[in-house]
Amino acid sequence: MARPNQSEQRRDELCPVIAKAFAELGYRRATTAALAKRCGLRENQLYRLWPSKKAMFLASIEYLYEMTAAKWRALLASDDGRSPAERILAWEGEHRGESGLHRITFAGLSETDDPDIRSALQNMYRKFHTFIIGQVNEHRADAKPDTQPGVELTAWAIIGLGMMTNITHELDLLTHDTQGQMVHDVGLHLLDG
Numbered sequence: 001m002a003r004p005n006q007s008e009q010r011r012d013e014l015c016p017v018i019a020k021a022f023a024e025l026g027y028r029r030a031t032t033a034a035l036a037k038r039c040g041l042r043e044n045q046l047y048r049l050w051p052s053k054k055a056m057f058l059a060s061i062e063y064l065y066e067m068t069a070a071k072w073r074a075l076l077a078s079d080d081g082r083s084p085a086e087r088i089l090a091w092e093g094e095h096r097g098e099s100g101l102h103r104i105t106f107a108g109l110s111e112t113d114d115p116d117i118r119s120a121l122q123n124m125y126r127k128f129h130t131f132i133i134g135q136v137n138e139h140r141a142d143a144k145p146d147t148q149p150g151v152e153l154t155a156w157a158i159i160g161l162g163m164m165t166n167i168t169h170e171l172d173l174l175t176h177d178t179q180g181q182m183v184h185d186v187g188l189h190l191l192d193g
Contacts, residue, residue, distance in 0.1 A: 007048070007049055010049055011049050011050070011059065014039050014041075014049065015059055015060065015063045016063065016067075017038050017039050018035055018038075018039065018056050018059065018060055018063075019059075019060035019063045019064060019101055019104060020038075020100070020101070021034065021035050021038050022056075022057055022060045022103075022104050022107055023060075023099075023100045023101050023102075023103040023104050023107075024100065024103070026103075026106075026107040026110075027057055027107040027108070027110070027111050027117075028110075030053070030057075031053075032046060032047070032053050032056075035053070035056060054114070054116060054117070057104075057107075057108070057111075057117065058116060058117065058120045060104050061104060061105075061108060061117075061120040061121060061124050062120070062124070063101075064101050064102075064104050064105070064124065065124045065127050065128065067099075067101065068128075069127070069131060071091070072088050072091075072131065075087045075088055075091055076088075076135075083135075083138060083139040083191075084135050084138055084139070085132075085135035085136055085138065085139040085187075085191055086139065086188070086191070088135060089183055089184055089187040089188065089191075090184060092162065092165075092183050092187075093179070093180035093181070093182075093183035093184045093187075094180055096165050096166070096169055096176075096179050096180065096183065097165075097166065097169040097170075097179075102166045102169075103170075105121065105124075105163075105166075106166075106170075108120070108121045109121070125159065128159055129152075129155050129156060129159060132155040132158050132159065133151055133152060133155045136151050136154050136155055136158075136191060137151055139191050140191070143192075143193075148192070148193030149190075149193055154190050154191065154193075157190050158187060158190055158191075161182075161183060161186055161187060161190065162183075164182075165179050165182060165183055168182075
């Protein structure tokens with residue numbers, strides 16, 4: 001009797017390691033030898049799981065979204081009197097940059113001439129956008145719509161706020177507390193209009 005294919009499970013186990021490597025090394029500096037070493041595998045074993053380094057990077061982009069969305073969903077399950085959008089802003093302000101995985105997007109942005117990487121980043125940001133739209137809509141459920149900017153633009157502005165905070169984090173332009181305050185204050189302003 002043949003053994004069941006456990007490649008998908010193994011990819012799921014190794015994707016956090018691969019993503020962390022890309023976040024630390026970038027796309028171009030992350031060699032398959034370095035990726036394999038971090039996974040405790042030989043290169044040929046890694047290639048049995050993913051056909052190429054680019055496939056590993058694309059999986060890392062998807063992992064970044066899934067990991068972030070899972071954290072946000074957990075926040076939505078709690079209730080502390082604030083709207084879900086406010087809870088997410090508070091969490092992001094406090095934990096901005098902790099995992100370092102946001103660097104995957106920076107590495108990907110330098111590779112947007114590759115249509116697959118470009119598409120993966122577009123899809124990731126569209127999924128973040130859709131997720132945030134839902135939270136903005138819930139936050140604004142009782143508000144007068146004519147006094148606030150559109151929900152779609154607000155969601156893009158919140159994504160931009162997150163990217164800007166990542167930049168200030170990477171370049172040490174603001175202290176951690178000031179970054180958190182920026183996410184909170186500007187984020188609430190965007191939510192409330």
